[in-house]
Amino acid sequence: MVRVRLEDGMGKSGIGLIHQWSIDAHVLHDGSVAHIESAELRDCILPPALVDLALGFLAENDEHVNFVWTGHPTGALVRVAITKGKYAGFASAHLHATAGAELPFALTRRELDVVTLLIGGLASTAIAESLSVSTRTVTTHIDHVMRKFDAPNRSTVATRALDIGLVGLPFPLSAPGFETLRVGRLVRSAGTRGPRKRWNPLPAAGTQPIVIGALVPVAGRGLDDGVEMLNGARLAIEEINARGGIHGREIRMEVAGLDIDESASVRATVDELLRKKIDVITSGYLASQDLAIEAASVEGVPFMHSSASSVIGKLVASNPERYKGVFQFCPSDALYASNFVAFMTKLRDSRQWTPSSERLTVVQQSLWEIVDFGIDAATRLAAEQGWELTTVDALDRRDSTSAWASAAHEVRATRTAAVMLGSFFAPDHAQFIDSFLTEPTDTLLYSIYAPSVPAFRRLVDDRSEGIVWATTTGTYSDRLGHEFASRYTTRFGRPPGRSHAGISYDRVHILAQAWGQLTDIRDFDAVTARIADVRYRGVNGAYSFAPYEHSTLSYGSGSWDPSLSQAHATYQVQNGRNVMIAPAIYASGTFRRPPWIPAPPDGAP
CATH class of the missing domain: 1.10.10.10 (Winged helix-like DNA-binding domain superfamily/Winged helix DNA-binding domain)
Structure with missing residues (x-):
């Protein structure tokens, strides 16, 4: 067996057999296994039976195959995707296996x-x-x-x-019908070993790869979103490389793992990437994103992040020359509170909902200095629209076990028509929702961002039914969005969330578009200029960047042109699915009364 030793973030490590794991590995023709990566900070084992199936894949020379392996000794079901790959110049079976995921x-x-x-x-x-x-x-x-x-x-x-x-291996029995299937051929040739075979290289062999340095959460509260970020980028890289790369150069990703709350390690992590001569740095959201930006800006390396932070936007605008290579791949968080007010006003005025009072409440996290939900602007808008907007502060510490439950008690004690849960982390929302629904009032629950992460559904389960939620950037429910979700599911054995998987996927394609227009991708000023002028329609909508702040334009506030701006996407959980209900031009459904709110009297909305 191939064993992978990984640390748990506290300096402890070990080797063992676990029920849940996710692992990438390259299996070569002679049965050796190399370049193993885990998306979890856990001990992982690649069973010999999967190595044999990967060898069968190589022997049959297929392009890709997907199946569910049922032979794990723990009894766990393992979603497996195998595609053509390469490692150190040799052809390989690139195997991605995820154990413990729901079918x-x-x-x-x-x-x-x-x-x-x-x-x-x-x-x-x-x-x-x-x-x-x-x-x-x-x-x-x-x-x-x-x-x-x-x-x-x-x-x-x-x-x-x-x-x-969705075909299980080993097959329950031997049947002629299986032999004609790709998975049947794989089983037939399982374990076939041969000499290592050289990979047919991309055009312009011998050129250096283009390297993306990726800051990815591998521990703490951002772990689940880190998997989304990593997988979205991987899918895009694989697609681009399959088409020949950039001018014949392969794209690779150098992953630097961190904890989004641990500021002390951010600068060192970025410095480590810079020493490896990467060509761009990508990042999700960090409590200390400004430290990462400073480190990259000293070297002039382009820095592409998705913190949705108006504070970072103002920092970039304060010194356009120093931060010209910094781009925010999502609109600002300062839109959240105002869009909450605007959405409730629209529901009320269109008579889709009868509010129980004139009060709206925002419960907000209070520790991250880069977060600004735009409360002042929302308060003014609320007053203009006949609302009173109040706020409740809730700590977002990882060791807090009651802050968001206490906030639910405080909201329940007031006559609040609707409450916005202003946190990016699913456990905060789950804590509030669990507490609120023990004795629900007729308050409409409106979450932000966290329901886009698959972990939200695992934590809240069927209690999420009827919850409205919004994100400054979300994967659309259109053809591009559905096709992306299908490819992602096939590749990784589970569907993507509705935000960061799409952002990471789009970001790599936008970088590829810019690099494709240049002969020297190490000319960072030229790369920056191409990104600043980008017009790109991705799975999360249209990307173009505001001058100076370099944040993605938002439809309805930054621009009314949907070909240049991203929708502030609003969804509702309906029958267990995230249904996009606003804005109207992208909606795939309409608002429904949540199950905890009593039906109105006859004739009332």
Whole structure:
């Protein structure tokens, strides 16, 4: 077995078998495994059976394959994606495996067995015999699966499942139908070893790769979002390299892990990247983003972040020459409170909702100095629209176990029509929602950003139904957004969240567009000039940057041109799905009354 030793952030490390892990590895033709990365700060094991399946993939020379491995000794289901790759100049099977993740369509393990046998073309009686159950039980399973897939027949289920890799290995039995499938060929050749084969290189062999230095959360409160950031960037890099890279040069990513709350390590982490001669630095959101920006600006290296911070925007505008290479790939957080007020006003005035009072409340985190939700502007707007806006401060410390629950008690004690949960972290929202829904009032809950992270749904589960939430940048519910989500799900075995996966994906493509226009991508001034002039339509909407502050324009405030600006996206959780309900030009649904708010009297909205 290949064992990976990883530290837990406290200086402790160890090796063991765990139920949940996510790992990338390159398997070479001779069975050796190299370049192992883990998206979790946990001990990971790549089982020999997966190495053998990767070798079968290489022997059959396929482009990609996806499946669910059911043979893990812990009993965990493992979503596996294998694509063509390379390592140190040798052809490899690039294997990405995620254990412990939920299956799409909420399939159970038994339903996965049934779907796999449907893919193999087996009739109900043969499935029943294979699984040692009655034909009636199999028929019931198939009915459940068809409803989950919203499919009219079993053939449609089999086709859709095969497309997204919902086929279980090892196969429940040997059947001729499996041999014609890509996964069947992989099983047939599993374990085949041969000499290492040289990779057919990208054009202009021998040129140096273009290296993205990525500041990625690998511990603490940003860990789940860090996986989103990493995967979104990886998907874009793989797509670009598959098309020949940039002028024949491959793009690579040098990941520097950190904790978003630990300011002391930020400068050292950036300095470490700079010593590796990276060509650009990308970053999500950090409590001390300004420290990272300062370090990069000293060297003149372009710095592309997504902190959504008006404070950072003002810093950049204060010294345009020093910070000319700094770009914020999302609109400002100062829009959050005003958009909250504007959205509640629209619901009230359109009679989609009857507020219980004239009071609106913002509960806000209070420790990050770079955060500014625009309370002053929102207070003025609220007064103009007939509201009273109040605020409640809640600490956002990682060791706080009651601050957001206390805020829920305070909100419940007032006649508040709607409350905005002003935190970027899912545990804060979960704490407030759990406390509030123990004795709910007719207050509308409006979260910001945190529901875009998959961890939110795991923490809140079905209690999220009816919650409205917004983000300054979110993945659209249009063709581009759906196609991106499908590719991401196929590649990583789980759907993306609705914000940072898309940002990271778009950001790499925007960088590639700029680099493609240049002969010297180390000419940082030229790169900066190309980014400043960018006009790009990505999965999170349109990107263009405001002068001086270099933040992405927001539709309706920075610009009314949807081809130049991103929507302040508003969603509502409806039937377990995030449905985009505003702005109208991008909406895929409309507002619904949340389940905890009583139905109004007849004739009232």
